[in-house]
Each structure stands twice: as C-alpha cells, then as structure tokens.
Amino acid sequence: MTTEVTKIKRDAYDQDENVIVPPVDIYENENEYVIKADMPGVKKENIDITIDNNELSISGSVADEEKSRENIKYSEFALYNFFRSFNIGNDIDSGKVTANVCDGVLTLTLPKREEVKPKKIEITAE
Amino acid sequence: MYTTYNLFNDVLNLRDVFDDFFRRVPSRASRRVEFPYVNLYEKGDEIVIKAILPCVKSEDINVQLIDSGLVIEGERKIDYADSPYIRKERDFGKFKKSIRLPYDVDSNRISATLKDGIMTIKLAKSEAAKPKKIEIK
Numbered sequence: 001m002t003t004e005v006t007k008i009k010r011d012a013y014d015q016d017e018n019v020i021v022p023p024v025d026i027y028e029n030e031n032e033y034v035i036k037a038d039m040p041g042v043k044k045e046n047i048d049i050t051i052d053n054n055e056l057s058i059s060g061s062v063a064d065e066e067k068s069r070e071n072i073k074y075s076e077f078a079l080y081n082f083f084r085s086f087n088i089g090n091d092i093d094s095g096k097v098t099a100n101v102c103d104g105v106l107t108l109t110l111p112k113r114e115e116v117k118p119k120k121i122e123i124t125a126e
Numbered sequence: 127m128y129t130t131y132n133l134f135n136d137v138l139n140l141r142d143v144f145d146d147f148f149r150r151v152p153s154r155a156s157r158r159v160e161f162p163y164v165n166l167y168e169k170g171d172e173i174v175i176k177a178i179l180p181c182v183k184s185e186d187i188n189v190q191l192i193d194s195g196l197v198i199e200g201e202r203k204i205d206y207a208d209s210p211y212i213r214k215e216r217d218f219g220k221f222k223k224s225i226r227l228p229y230d231v232d233s234n235r236i237s238a239t240l241k242d243g244i245m246t247i248k249l250a251k252s253e254a255a256k257p258k259k260i261e262i263k
Contacts, residue, residue, distance in 0.1 A: 073167065
C-alpha cells in the first residue's frame with residue numbers, strides 16, 4: 001500500500017476535506033475488467049460505488065474512532081475517507097457490475113459488453 | 127491600496143517554480159516508511175498499536191514480543207490470478223517490522239484483533255514499570 005496519496009476534496013459546502021486516494025490494481029481478461037482497491041478500515045455498508053456516464057467513482061468512509069488521533073505517540077499513517085474516480089469507456093455493461101469486500105479490499109468486477117469481447121473467427125477452407 | 131510593483135518579484139517567483147519541481151518527489155519515492163504502517167497510541171497504562179494490513183489473513187501474520195520490542199512479520203499473498211494487468215499500485219510479499227516499546231509490558235495481558243484490514247494490538251504496562259511513590263522520611 002505504498003502509493004496512497006492524500007488530496008483535498010471540496011465538498012458541497014466548499015469545505016476542504018482530506019481524502020485518501022486508494023491504490024488500485026486493474027486487471028483485464030477477455031470477459032471483464034477487475035479493479036481491486038485497498039481501503040482498510042472501511043466496512044461494506046460504508047462503501048459507495050456510482051457509475052455516471054463514463055465515470056466510475058468509488059468512495060469509502062471510515063468510522064470516526066479509527067480516524068481519531070487521540071493519545072497518539074508515533075504515527076506512520078492517517079486514515080481519512082477514501083475516494084477515487086475513473087474514466088471508463090463504453091465497453092462496460094454497467095448493469096452487471098458486482099462488488100465484493102474482504103478485509104479492507106474492494107473487488108469490483110466490470111463485465112465487458114458482448115460486442116466488445118474478443119471473438120474467434122472461423123476460417124473456412126476453400 | 128496601491129502596492130509598488132517590484133520588477134524582481136516575477137524573477138523570484140520563477141526560482142520558486144524550479145525549487146518546487148525538484149523538491150516535489152512523487153509520493154512513491156518519498157515514502158520512507160516500510161509496509162505495514164503502524165500507529166502507536168498511549169493512554170494511561172495501556173499501549174495500543176494499529177497496523178494497516180489489508181487483505182492479510184491472521185494465519186499469515188506472526189506477532190511476537192521479544193525483549194521490549196514487538197515484532198510483526200508475515201506475508202501478503204497475491205490475491206488475484208496472474209491475469210495481465212493494466213495498472214498495479216499495490217505491494218505484495220513478505221514483511222517484517224519491529225517496534226520498540228517505551229517500557230516493559232505484561233506479557234500475559236496482550237490482545238490482538240484483525241478487522242477490515244486493520245490490526246489492533248493492546249498491551250498493558252507491567253507492574254514493575256508502573257510509577258511508584260517513594261516515601262520521604
């Protein structure tokens with residue numbers, strides 16, 4: 001989890017909020033894309049995934065007691081809410097996206113639309 | 127309010143631009159801390175250590191108390207078959223980290239829980255390390 005980056009996100013009231021951009025791995029096979037994001041401290045009910053036109057946004061919120069810095073003597077990380085968005089093209093079937101959370105890692109499966117899947121072309125012998 | 131315009135203001139700004147370019151290293155390079163990241167909290171007689179270990183099962187982690195240091199070691203296994211990847215930002219592999227504790231702890235009262243990728247270890251100060259009142263005769 002080395003490349004988590006914090007950035008400041010403006011919310012609806014124009015207040016700055018620190019968010020962490022979760023590191024992701026993106027894999028592709030012939031049927032689907034798989035995105036795996038590290039979001040430690042986030043439970044299933046606190047994850048929000050939306051697809052809006054061609055933009056996929058993932059956001060996860062962390063419980064307040066995990067974020068608290070009370071009594072801290074030595075710190076190597078700070079937990080904030082997570083947020084990341086991607087531009088996805090047209091080749092995803094947005095009705096069939098499934099998501100799964102295990103131990104702080106979100107696995108998003110984005111099946112490709114039928115037309116985009118690689119097709120085998122038969123060669124007919126002459 | 128009129129402010130005087132100094133010709134050198136723009137030139138000095140240019141120097142800042144160059145300094146920032148060399149100083150702002152991408153976050154991957156500037157992270158000098160090893161995986162897993164830990165936070166140490168101390169409250170009264172109890173030390174709490176939180177470590178970030180996403181998607182590592184408890185059988186892959188080994189926590190030991192050696193002298194007055196806590197050693198966390200284990201392995202983060204790859205969690206997806208080796209399909210071709212478009213982007214890979216997460217790290218995997220073996221890790222080992224030792225944390226020096228500020229005082230002796232009671233080895234019978236240690237508890238560790240792993241939830242949602244965060245491991246919380248609670249340690250209690252040992253009797254010998256608690257402050258003792260000294261009588262003045």
